[in-house]
Amino acid sequence: MEIFNLLEEEWDAAIILDACRYDSFRSVYNEYLEGGELEKRIGATCTTHWLRSVFGEGAYRDIVYVSGNPWVNSLTAWDGFKPGEKFKEIRDVWEEAWDEQLETVPPSPVTEAAMEARREHPNDRLIIHYLQPHYPYLTNTIPEEIKMYFDGVDGRDRESKNYILSSLSRHVNQSFEKILGRSSFWKLRKYFGIKMKSVEEYLWRTYSVRELRDLYEKNLRRVLSEVKKLLDNLDGQLVVTSDHGEAFGEQGDFFHPCGTKNPAVRQVPYWRSTDRRDDRCEP
Template sequence: MYSLDQLKRGFASPNLFFREANRLYHRRLNTRTHNISGIDVFSEDWDNLLLLDACRYDMFAEQSDLRGQLESRISRGSSTAEFLKGNIRDRELHDTVYITANPQFYRLQDQLGASFHAVENVWMREGWDEDYNTVLPETMTAAAFDAAEQYPDKRLFIHYIQPHYPFIVDNSELFDNEQAFLKPDEAGSWHQLMTGELTASRNDVWRAYRDNLSRTLPHVNELLDGLEGKSVVSSDHGNMVGERAYPFPIREWGHPRGIYTEQLVKIPWLVIQGERREIVSQPPLDEHEETDDDIVADRLEQLGYV
């Protein structure tokens, strides 16, 4: 069930040990593969689904000035991998094109057994920004416009990486000591906060996280203005920034899989009405992109997956 390395890490860090205990509680001793209380997003009514990775409902509700009717939903996962497994496993989504800044679908595609009409891996191509080690929101907006033009009769599933780590705003004044959070040359800092390897005040981390969303919203608004059809802005999961988990009340950071606190699974569901377009299901295009496994691993590491 657990590898020797995992057990060693758990005993070396009490927080990781109790995180695993919380996960066993939420997943009912691992009898559940995802959050069964969450919605099936592909059964919902939309033409365009814009996903903001790791965006909490409360943060979005406070910061967003996007037009539309804001509601909330419960996600099927507290991580991207879990969200994908809970929503698309073994499904034929041939009326949908997936435009994504996140490599998780590519990494898990054999396990997922899902098929879209087409997948645009923006992270794989020139869309990856080598300075920030992520896909910038303006790059995703441009890629989504290209897809809308290329696939006018398909649902568009548009997966921005922000406000997910890494933070693309200049918060250097917040993190200027040797133990600062989110050093520009290190990935996995949520994990390092959890283990105590790095320290930072919750207020500083919260501010940087919020700024990442503020940096992204104008580009989402630009896309909404240019898309036809009914659009929804949502998220795959939320994020914890030092709040207490349960039943073991450790301070939790990031978005560990299999833990279903409100901060992790309550997501925004902003509905923007538009003139509907005709959606047609067609067989997948034979355009499977491949890249070196080392590149995938590097991209995931830069995005904080450890």
């Protein structure tokens, strides 16, 4: 399935809601966003897949990227992809606003950074990347030993004393997940009493599908409240979309395994506002 290319669309500010399903967004967006048009698009399978697909070629010097997601950072290249060379500027919100208890970046610091970026760069395009509705969920507490991993992105797991060992362990686990299937692999680990390390496995073991969907929707509503606040302070053509969706048991998938063809993961929203031009682009 070919991923829709955000760069081929017309917009002044593009808001990325990480891991936002099309159907979940469609069911609640009217409570937060006024007017506009909603379409279903084909997204990626994970954030790194999306970044490579959309921004893999060229540099985009008219875009300021406000990033709550450590994969989009000004500090570190990963697997040959160099985010810091792609954009006019990256605002590393994740570096200062990462909440160690929640294991994520709450949405409000991203909103504040986006409004500051607009004031400082009135004539450039903005991409504002919120981590929500992506897990971990803002209404529950993650045990201290359960971590989000970013495979060496500066500021996160690279600082761990056991980085090399833990990275190797994750790669081995991911290989078994691909061979056995994620749910089957987690069932096997649970049967043998192997301790949980990843947020995904913790959530899968701890909550029912209905509970996961409820937590996910609360995350979505929380971030849409911030999006509404942000849109009230921006002019021009505005869009809200996602890099990928999220699965909750559909076709045996949970969350967003890279490479999946699952529609729950691949179908994402694309909402565009009624164009609200101001004078900032006038000579």
